[in-house]
Amino acid sequence: MLEVEGVNSFYGKAHVLRDLSFEAPRGHVVALLGRNGAGKSTTMKSIMQLVRPASGRIVFQGTDIVGLPAHKVAKMGLGYVPEDRRVFTDLTVSENLLVGRQPPRDGAPTWTEDMLFDLFPNLAERRGNRGKALSGGEQQMLTIARTLMGNPSFILLDEPSEGVAPVIVEQMAQVIAQLKSEGLTVLLSEQNLHFAQAVADLVVIIESGVQVYHGTLADLQAHPEIRDAYLAA
């Protein structure tokens, strides 16, 4: 569904992604793993065209999306949940969801505000509160819900478990499992294996912007030396 082929990305003069290639097949949860600074967020942003790759192709549903503006990428069905959440803090929960709203899309589940409040019951209670009044975990749920309002067929989750309480992380894992069962494809970035183990089918590991492992979760689990070499404990 999504193929990343030989992508190079830069921040200023810093070469962050080096000939990065991997793919995310339809209906799978792919975990993009790597240490802090390995280039995970840049990969996400490069897919979303928030960072424009200098070379390489990113093919989504048969179309090369490199060079498109971010809003067109989103309109094609790619949903992006940023690492730093970027909740609109002056807007209420409901208004945040309204910003994300897009028309229903063929081949992707359609979400309404009520369905998302069922999925994230904590948000339902706080629908009238401003974004800045929410806890970290609630903000994380809100960013996911906001992106789902766009009815994506593919969702990019940048470190969803970072900085949230363990009980929320568990809830997040259930949500991801549910998204998968609804037919969504998920690309999820994480620093360690714990959370990914619970949800991922496939694993891509990057180190300094270079892809160092690409395989199934089961394979990786059979080779702990790879995990030890490239991932945080």
Place this chain on the structure above:
Amino acid sequence: MEFFVAQILTGLANASSLFLVACGLSLIFGVTRIVNFAHGSLYMLGAYIGLTLMEALPGHFGFWGSILLAGIAVGLIGVVIEMLVLRPVYRAPELFQLVATFGVILVIQDLALLIWGPEDQLGPRAPGLRGVFRIMGEPIPKYDIVLLIITPFIALALWWMMTRTRLGVLVRAATQDREMVGALGVNQAWLFTGVFALGSALAGLGGALQLPKGGADLLMDFTILTPVFVVVVIGGMGSLPGAYLAAIIISVLNVFGVTYIPQSTLVLMFIVMIVVLMIRPYGLFGREEVAGEHGQVGEPEEPIKPASAKVRAIVAAGLAMLALLPLYGGNFALVLTTDILIFCLFAASLHFLLGLGGMVSFGHAAYYGGGAYVAALLVTWTETPMELAFLLAPLGAGLIAIVVGWVCLRLTGVYFAMLTLAFAQLLWSLVWQWQEVTGGDDGQVNIWPADWLNDNTVYFYFALIFSVGGILTLRHLAHSPFGYALRAARDSKRQAEATGIDTRRVQLLAFTFAGFMGGLAGALFVFSKGSVFPNELEIVRSFDALIVVFLGGVKTLAGGVVGAGFFKGVEDVLTRFEYWRLVMGLLIIFVVVVAPEGIVGSLRRAWRRFGPGHSQADTATEERRT
């Protein structure tokens, strides 16, 4: 008591247009981060277009219809401006778009002159609202009553739109993080255009609505700009209720000011603004502006390098050419070059503040004009010898800068810029209205240099020595430890403080020094012309300097000087034509669109792209920019 009520009602009626224009400015700034200097011009267009429509359309329907249509027409003009002028420069360094909007001001000024002629136009009375209502015995024009009744409804409608419609929610979201709004599938380009159109339409509506009270003239673009900036800043950038409240405060205050202290109406407004900002730095309902928030674009800074041997040789050759000018240039060339030299120093002083210090001052004319006036007043009132007055002028300007800087440096970003503008306007209105001392509109005349300097060639050398000396001093400072500290404070205030730099002190020093150098330029100016008028303190003069610095290139040391030379040279040629503003405006817009990093920056980029030593990272940077 009756009179008091009548005054308040008049103030409320006057607040109407001010609120609409301020609201538009605030909306546009919130979403696009552009301080639209051309907003007053859109207001002026609204008035003229409304007038033309009212002549064509008779009756009640015609009158009110014309006002609405004028708003729509100006909204459409806003769309054209946004798409043709601003869209190409959204990704340019912050505030560069200011220059483009200044080009728009010039173009609109001449277009209005071309279409509607130079005469002031009286606005038609609103049909059926010709007389007055008696309220507690006081006559209040009927139109005023209608205005003060409909304004809250317009405000409510806008508020409803911003809080209850998806468009309004998107606008508010984009105000905070426009990149994220884009990543959620909203086309920012159209959101920007839409907001610009709406803001423009509000300005046009404001212009048309005040017709029966004020008519239309070619100066109204700048006349409204100052109070509108004041209102937006007092209310808080981006806040609708703030703009409404502030418009009322300023208008009511103005009405009372006219009655009780007519000599200080202009000053009053700025005093209120300064007091509000001292207590609430981000306005009554404003939110703190955090530099580098999401959605702000800006390429990493190029480190500033000392000039290479080659560049030094070129500069030395240029200086030699200048020094020899009296041998081959005529009298005219000498006078023009003296003007350019003075302007270069003025621009370089602002560039120092803006480029190295990251402090965007919208009111740098305060020090240039301030220096000129200090010298002139010393000569006029105390018969100070010219040499002494010349030396005291920059000190006086520096003193003004210390005070202004001390107050303004509590703020950052656009609030800082607005407050510096307010102080400059305060000084201007002081000079303008304190006729006994300053001569007001008649200025100060017969301020000639000492006998030994009273010759164009000698004065040229005098100006050359001080301008080049000043510019080299500023340049030298950039490479001194003080310059490093200043740049550190600009790039990361916190980190600079953590390394032991007292950033506030460093910035205040820089502000003072820039004021000192601006004052030196002003002193050179006043003795070269023999006179000074309040327009040397005006917004326009501050804008000239800003344009020059941005056109030259903020991030390059030579930017200010190159821009000043270019600007003055072009201006000298163009002002010989009747519609020079139109040509100048179009030229400015052209430069902005073609060279979004300024003249020096763009030349340098072209050299890097096509010259030797070209790398893949450069290509990546280029492509991301385009």
